[in-house]
Amino acid sequence: MATQSTADDGGTRRTSVFERLYIGNGAFDIVGKRLRWYVSLGLLVLVCIAGMGIKGFNLGIDFEGGTKLQVPAVGAQGPISTDQVQDAFQDALGHRAETVQLVGTAGNQTIQVRTESLTPAQVSDVKETLFDQLKPLGTDGQPSPAAVSDSAVSGTWGGEITQQALLALGVFLVLVTVFLAFYFEKWMAVAALIALLHDVVVTAGLYALIGFEVTPSTVIGLLTILGFSLYDTVVVFDKVKENTRGLLGLTRRTYPEAANLAVNQTLMRSINTSVIALLPVAGLLVVGAWLLGVGVLRDLALVQLVGMIAGVVSSIFLATPLLVDFKMRDRKYQQQAAKVRQRRAKAAAKEAGEPVPDEPQQDAPERELAGASSVTSVPVGKKSGEPGPQSRRRPAGKSSRPTGKKRR
Structure with a gap:
């Protein structure tokens, strides 16, 4: 994806998304x-x-409570998979365990089973089925029912x-x-x-x-x-x-x-x-x-x-x-944004040769300050050039020429 940008020589070049990001x-x-x-x-x-x-x-079981069983990941017939443990659990109780996952590394790997709270009889049935089907190895390297451990987890x-x-x-x-x-x-x-x-x-x-x-x-x-x-x-x-x-x-x-x-x-x-x-x-x-x-x-x-x-x-x-x-x-910040827009409008109008738009209406204190500065006139007798239009203003009701004198 690329876009065009103006180059220093007045031409255009294409810039990529990564360049714009950088x-x-x-x-x-x-x-x-x-x-x-x-x-x-x-x-x-x-x-x-x-x-x-x-x-x-x-x-998880740590919030709701339940029963946790651990089975060694190696049996008499070789490595034990999580699917085999899940199938054995279902054969014992008629439903699947909530989670069955492999934990640990290398020779210390075990399969952890987490399920809802089980009665002692149900725990005994599951452990017996797991041993009969998978023959997990104990610490002595021989199949042992004690290799399958269980513990109750409280949700508190x-x-x-x-x-x-x-x-x-x-x-x-x-x-x-x-x-x-x-x-x-x-x-x-x-x-x-x-x-x-x-x-x-x-x-x-x-x-x-x-x-x-x-x-x-x-x-x-x-x-x-x-x-x-x-x-x-x-x-x-x-x-x-x-x-x-x-x-x-x-x-x-x-x-x-x-x-x-x-x-x-x-x-x-x-x-x-x-x-x-x-x-x-x-x-x-x-x-x-x-x-x-x-x-x-x-x-x-x-x-x-x-x-x-x-x-x-x-x-x-x-x-x-x-x-x-x-x-x-x-x-x-709203007023500052209005000033930014006004400056840009003036710059755009000046570049296009169009009449410069008037400034936005000011607040009362600003208008009084601007009015006070606009009536300042050049003193009479000043030698530096012709006074501007503002200096020619006369108070209301007074003539612009001295009374009784004719202009030649």
């Missing part, structure tokens, strides 16, 4: 098209909220983890609000918190829609993505603050244009940062979860992967556009 000269109108981002991200949030409300979360532990996570989230949001309000300003803090809330809702909603199991690792991973999302937003806001310093006294660009330029100037940095941050997370997901079969790593990596992508999107397409809308409610 230069960061405001070629991408992100703030100007903020309505479409609001609609798109708003629909995504509504879908995620509907998913959480209708489908709900696939809570997961609830305690959730309560602590929510408390940490509340403290984090309060501290972030105070920091942003003092370091930047009120509206930047509000926009950053809205973007942060967007990231949490989208990540949680996707987990509900796809059906990923929610574990304590998922809750912990959700807290880690908040810092990444906030970091990217602060980087953009810092550039916005730099570009808009002293803006009210200038007529070069409006606040939305300065904010859009800041987004373009940090866009390449945001992309590079997100790619570098996502690479180890993707490696953690592929190597830790799929190759090594560590379920905890999978839960942690999935929530970080989804949350980081949502954080980058919100910092670019949501936080800064929201900040612009909040700031443009201020009358001072």
